Amino acid sequence: MRERRNSNRQRLDSGLANNGSPQKIRTLIQGSYKMKTMIQRPGNDYDIDDGAIFTRDSLKGPNGGDKSALDARQMVLEALSRDSKFKEPPKCLKNCVRVFYSEGYHIDVPVYREYEESGNTILELASSDWKESDPTLIANWFADQVKDKSPSNDNTQMRRIVCLLKKWAKSRSSWNLPNGLIFSVYAADHYSSRDGRDDEAFLETLEAIRSRLDWNKSVPNPVDPYKEDFATGRE
Secondary structure (H helix, E strand, O other), X not given: OHHHHHHHHHHHHHHHHHOOOOOOOEEXXXXXHHHOOOOOOHHHOOEEEEEEEEEOOOXXXXXXXXXXXXXXXXXXXXXXXXXXXXXXXXXXXXXXXXXXXXXXXXXXEOEEEEEEEOOEEEEEEEOOOXXXXXXXXXXXXXXXXXXXXXXXXXXXXXXXXXXXXXXXXXXXXXXXXXXXXXXXXXXXXXXXXXXXXXXXXXXXXXXXXXXXXXXXXXXXXOOOOXXXXXXXXXX
């Protein structure tokens, strides 16, 4: 997947240049790859989230106004679509551009714009509209949770429990369970560390999550609880 990610970055850079579009200023690896909670799924149904960041000043329309979030995603889509090797062409989704591979996996390319405002750096995601979003904050929060809550002599157990939760959630094709980010928040809230016993830690974490769901199904964004609920998508 790392090789695919690097090839996709080169494909995007080349496509943007050939289309006369602005170049991204950097990439932003995020999601389970960044959090080190990727799992192998049946049919190779897994992905990497690899964001493309542009300056706000570079994303302007012909009359000098800001490009819409949709226009920015379409620009990235057109750049990636210049490669004729794909069996299934890239697709513009609400929060990213998705690149499909015949082996079953895919790469999601969220599109961001960055600018300075009142001395602060603002990062906005091209979603249904431009939405302030910095996935690095979630990744850093999760890394701290893993370090602080895992056993002192095994500071990665909580990460393994998240992987087990995600694998368990995909173990039945008929199940429709929460995504990996929600399970990461659930695990951080209800993880029970057990030195040398991942099985006991996993079972007790599942039981605690089940008890929580009996009375509360909300999943507030842990880095900004008042901004977003991951369970409903409401802001």
